Amino acid sequence: MIEAQNLTRRYGRTVAVDSLSFDVRPGSVTGFLGPNGSGKSTTMRLILGLDRPDAGQVRVGGRRYRELRWPLREVGAMLEAKAFHPGRSARSHLAALAAGNAIPRTRVDEVLDLVGLTSAAGRRAGKFSLGMGQRLGVAAALLGDPAVLLLDEPVNGLDPEGVRWIRNLLTSLAAQGRTVFVSSHLISEMALTAERLVVIGRGRLLANTTVAELSAGAASLEAAFFRLTGDSVEYAAKETTS
Amino acid sequence: MTTIAAARMEWIKLRSLRSTWWTLAVTVAGTVGIGLAVGLNSKDAAADLTNNALAGVVPGLLLTGVLGVLTMTSEYSSGTIRATLAVVPRRGVVLAAKAAVFGVVTLIVGEVAAFTAFLAAATTVRHGITAPALSDPGVLRAVMLSGAAFCLIGLLGLGLGAIIRHSAAAVGVLVAGVYVVVQVIGFFAHSAAAYMPILILENSLSTTRPVTCGASCPDFLSAWAGLGMLSLYAVIALVAGGWLLARRDA
Ligand SMILES: Nc1ncnc2c1ncn2[C@@H]1O[C@H](COP(=O)(O)OP(=O)(O)OP(=O)(O)O)[C@@H](O)[C@H]1O
């Protein structure tokens, strides 16, 4: 369970997140959609306490992230950007994170196996392909067997096989009763993976609904998304006319 | 408990980078090599041979200092800092754990470097000079405190890394503060020279007897006051770094 209340964050003049309130419930995949620059990554960082909100608050499992004693055991996160040192092996990276939250060392090999990185675990992570880096990020998120998972653009740059792998992983994690909150640009991907949707534009909540409900009145989920976010697209390319 | 776990995380991070071990090995090898050269080439029986044997500590400090900077700044350049803070959201604990682990490692390595350099010089002196012994007055203190300087400059680097966050800029400030300012300070503020890290090391920590050179020298600090001064620099940098770490976005 993730509960955001009036979450607000400014960077200089930019209001990245604007009085955002929403709940993310356990047991289903909740997609987090919004145009470029709408505040998805910022919201993720606010949930993890990496950035500080200017107003409002967000709770995970009823508590603020900073109050969690062993955070990885309750919340697993994979952010957009890489979060590992290129000179360190995948195994050492995960071993360090596990030690930091008193997670048994055997769990490192379990998650390496789960994401299919066992054979590459001893290699310097800086040499990993984009997909392997994503898999390492997923492994780190799963390390503490958490009830809440946050993933920022997990399929970015993945090949079709990787995309399907993430999709199946997320739906099975949700089926186990976990809270799965995943941001994406890919509406078609969300249509396949998510059951619920939180849609934002310019940092504001536009919809907190189900995929079925949102697509009901439109030709497709994509059409519904464009209708919803039409007024809040910040960086739009000119339509090409021929 | 959470603090011990954080320290274990930092220990795994530090030891799992090959660059850590290379840097520390070069630190010891360089310091000992210079000690050896001093032993073989000493001809002045009246000189403070202990002080000369520890001459390699001056350049050696640069390595632990830079390692301290990089231990912090590489977390920012690689993005590891976000993973670290997700594991340990109490940021003061993160920096304290880092400082404890890094401090212990560089203290051990620094003492090994200082003692080995001293012994290398003491066992190789020729030209009829009597070798100094650790039991001679002030010798054990000089060697021990010089070894501790590796750790203190390393921690200063760690604190600067936390304050500045960018590798090149933080290394620049460290080098300026430790090696460059001292070159010009004498012209502007003669009495402040005694508080410069390098002069503390050369004239307070690593000497067996008070350094006097008349009016051209400032009044150098005693060995223990010098140690206190270097510790104070490290503590100020770490406290400022911790304060900023807790307040800034990651
Ligand atoms: N650290 C920062 N400093 C300054 N501005 C920032 C910072 N982080 C985000 N912003 C701004 O806040 C707004 C929201 O950015 P954010 O990265 O959260 O959007 P997003 O929805 O994740 O976008 P995308 O879909 O492109 O990943 C943008 O205008 C961005 O420029």
Ligand SMILES: [Mg+2]
């Ligand atoms: Mg983003």
